[in-house]
Amino acid sequence: MSLLKIKNLRALIEGQLILQGIDLTVNPGEVHAIMGPNGSGKSTLAQILAGNEKYEVSPESEILLLGENILDIPPEERSRRGVFIAFQYPVEIPGLSNTEFLHTAINEIRKSKNLPPVDIWDFEKQLKEKMKEIGLDPSFSERSVNEGFSGGEKKRNEIVQMAVLEPVLAILDETDSGLDIDALKSVAEGVNRMRSPDRSFIIITHYQRLLNYIQPDFVHVLYKGKIVKSGGFELALELEQKGYDWLKKEEEMEMSSIGVLS
């Protein structure tokens, strides 16, 4: 069975149709890259998968996780079923340490599966290990979540969270943007370490850069709320060379041909 099946996903925000019918299937172990210019709806797609209630989803749309429609399921329940999103713009949580935050998260998730809680000291040790692996100073475990972190540190912290929560479907929303090459490599290593036959990734990115380090199985181009092209890694290379302008040109041509016909 496919891990994720998106059928005809149409979504509105403030009366504006942002996603105009997206179909996408992700099988276990696959890495899908979603590329596209700014404003094409990439974050919207990620947010809807995570369960953000800000968006209005059309009733005929379906998001199936292991065959079950999750559209009516709240974000925390999706997380407990293994959906993870690394935010493009992670929020700051004042007064709550990374350790406390993630320890609570992991135990809430375990509780929902009738598993015994993990001890905070063991957990903190494990968290510090993961932080080191991803190039974040272990002392960040004691700092408030994302508070006063640089852009790059916030992104790394999202990857740390992913490593701790061990999702089955991880959605990375422009985790690469704003990262220098070292940070990019350690994020990519973090992802690659976690690749496994029963874990899938949706990697949203604006540039092809990250995909040099995380080889995707599929690349999709999202433009104006639609997947306009799908292919393999070579599509990412093509985009890198041509940029996104050709999309606009193709669209104009389509428009003018429609104009001729009518």
Next chain:
Amino acid sequence: MAIMYQDDKKIQLLESVAHIRNGFVFPNWWEYLLRNGADAFEVLPIPNKKTEGWRETNLMPFFSPQRKWTLRVHKKVQEENIPKNIYDIFPPTAIWENGAIKSRTYNSPTLFINSFKDSILLGYGNIIQQIFKKEKDPQHIFEALSDMFMHNGIFLYIPKETVVEKPIHITIMSRGFDADTVDVPRVLVYLDDNAQATVTVHYGADTQEPHSVWVNAREQIIVGRNAHLKYLNSIQGTNDTLRFFSTSVQLGCESSFSYNSLHLSGQFIRSEIDVEIEGENVTSQINGLVINKGRCFSETQQLIQHLKGYGTSRIHWRGLGQEQSKTVYRGKIYIAPDAQKSDSIQQFKGLSLSDEAVINAKPQLEIYADDVRCTHGATVGPPPPDLIYYFQTRGIKPDKARSLLIRGFINQILKEFPIREVEDFVNICISKEVKE
């Protein structure tokens, strides 16, 4: 004896001044204060909503017709009445219980702590008198009431050049069981030049329905030249506790002062603090946390006066409003023409946990010097939905997220308190007070 919401009814409270003498012969200066207080109480009007600074204060609980207030002075302190969290975490050196005072006869070269009356008998009358000489006339009836009922108080004196390492804890208990009881606790803390100490004062209250207790507290703090004081007070009490607090602080040159306050429970709290920076190079830090719930009212009024230059003042105050509670914060920084190079930051944060909870904040600046650095700000709101959503994406339900955000909000202010025990202390209280 009842006082109605009419000025002429104050006369009845005035009559009970007579029985506070109780055989003790007050020195002349003390008699003068009592009389001055009574005169002020007589002539000052009861503040109403039109009075500046009282706009948001609902004084009805004090003046409701059912209340028949009596000043009760206990003969003996019963230590078992002290709430356990206070007793365990801040074991008291001195205790006040409705005017009865017990001090662990702490008369060492390093510090002196005793009742006003015993202090006079032990030869400290002069020092106390000097302090009261500088005392301003009462500004309103609550301050007047504190003076006219000033039958005793706790006096803590740290002599010149003395560094007291161990914190000094004071407990103030006000109890009202068989009558509507007025209690007028009074604390006078004086750090002489180059002295250093940590002092904590904890207010507890017990009442039994239908009776109420009106705690009219007065704190006077004098920090001498190059003296350093860390001060904490906490306020908790049963639902029928009405409290009026007036704290005045005078800071000498080169001194540092850290004032930390916890308002944890009680039906009505109005707390006023007036800090006067009287010398140059003073550092003053004020931290506070108000936890409010039910239909309770809590108001804080602060005035920080930079009278001399090169002073630094910081205010970081937070209010947590639950249910139908109302929390008011008004803070004013005043910078006198002479107070050049003053540096002041004032910050208030309010977290409201219900649509019906009201939190109003009004930070103010009044600056008459031109070379100063002052900023102020206030933010009030519910836990931000985008933060709650972030928790949810990590498997945490909204309710749990909210309680973690509340804890974070509290921790952020507590970590600025220089007295580490507050975290345990507040944790015990909030597990009761904050609905998670």
